[in-house]
């Protein structure tokens with residue numbers, strides 16, 4: 001019986017030869033993740049179970065990234081609870097602001113070499129699906145799930161059906177993975193992949209660098225998907241050699257590939273050459289519009305960062321576009337390198353200088369404004385172009401503020417112009 | 429494991445705001461949540477529901493927020509099982525984690541009316557409508573899901589499992 005890539009990974013972790021869509025299984029976990037919002041309630045449940053220890057201190061990752069550097073007393077208390085827990089159980093992958101390994105959870109876990117092909121990963125954070133870029137099965141769960149997973153190192157899943165996104169061709173110059181995923185969500189809607197795996201296949205895959213794959217899988221949840229997943233290829237293996245050299249050398253990964261005749265609920269062919277520069281209008285990621293197809297929208301703020309677009313490739317692209325330009329008078333540009341490692345690299349390459357010269361505020365490694373937490377909140381009536389992943393009502397501040405989702409090129413051009421613009425307008 | 433009770437029937441897309449309105453989320457106490465369960469679509473539910481009764485509803489039951497309070501409220505009101513053609517993903521997960529039995533069976537939903545008396549066998553997946561004499565087959569739960577439900581939810585299941593291995 002044939003299986004999709006996701007189904008194969010799940011079957012292997014459930015100790016079964018075969019699983020089929022809809023089946024309920026118990027699977028072993030390779031990594032369990034929590035952040036400063038979801039871990040404190042999970043710690044309470046963890047204590048209720050009477051557990052004496054976590055199942056494996058090397059397989060738990062706790063990242064205080066949402067409200068750090070501590071926003072207020074309440075967030076400080078949350079982080080303190082998490083820190084105490086991490087110390088008590090000697091959690092290896094707990095990072096503190098400023099540490100070389102610190103950053104936004106979905107930026108640092110792959111960078112710190114914790115995500116390997118064939119892994120099953122759950123995280124009490126909906127964007128845990130990011131790790132599918134490396135050929136792992138990863139999905140978001142609740143705090144009770146996190147707590148119980150920390151105790152026993154396994155959890156239950158309902159085996160998902162899959163949609164096959166067959167990518168053909170190549171993205172045009174200046175078009176990024178962010179445009180592609182916004183375009184796809186625009187096509188299928190925010191519930192278009194409800195409960196299903198989004199499996200990316202086809203010749204087009206080889207043209208997408210890892211940074212684009214991470215951005216694409218990051219937003220699988222915005223189409224309702226349970227996970228997004230890319231096949232493992234040369235690009236994946238190169239990434240591992242760089243970021244997970246030890247695990248790579250020890251061969252701590254498994255390459256799963258979908259069967260030729262795997263069953264998909266549907267196959268959607270996407271011609272990469274036809275993907276336009278895309279912006280998602282408020283208040284849903286599915287409100288995708290092509291640059292040039294709408295009237296002028298003036299903006300007050302631009303945010304470049306987050307687990308969607310806070311990697312070094314995003315920073316390099318931003319610096320390249322902003323170099324020699326100034327942020328539009330009266331507009332705030334906030335740049336947030338997604339991890340300490342990304343920030344260090346930005347310093348080395350002189351990118352921070354470019355941002356500061358352009359008139360940007362470069363912020364600490366944090367989720368911050370992405371979830372309307374702190375460090376960039378919008379007032380009523382304000383509009384922001386953000387490289388983040390959600391533009392729900394009130395996501396970045398006041399319920400009457402607006403968030404427009406875009407890739408780095410549109411964010412940079414908009415920051416310089418003061419209204420939503422494509423990079424072509426930069427030199428106009 | 430079997431359950432017997434009368435049916436409360438509702439339509440499609442019963443959301444978590446209807447199951448337990450947000451204005452009552454200032455408590456996590458199951459009994460207090462149960463006192464307001466379903467009140468926005470059926471104000472008599474709370475006074476009429478008896479232990480063992482079942483909710484039968486249309487597709488996408490439990491859509492909306494991820495609040496674990498929703499299955500907790502239903503379970504604490506005495507409901508033994510929710511039957512629907514489909515459940516929203518997070519509700520599905522939360523229901524099992526909180527120890528509330530749920531079954532997917534489109535044929536049964538179509539042929540069951542409000543007030544019918546049902547007998548549901550979780551081991552075999554058979555739903556028997558005593559009022560009409562009709563029988564339906566749903567997918568039975570695998571062993572570990574039955575154990576989670578018997579243990580009153582995932583926390584109880586994990587605690588038991590821990591005890592057995594220590």
Ligand code: SF4
Pocket residue numbers: 066104105106125127306307308366367370371388389
């Ligand atoms: S950057 Fe935004 S989407 Fe990503 S983990 Fe942080 S809050 Fe969530």
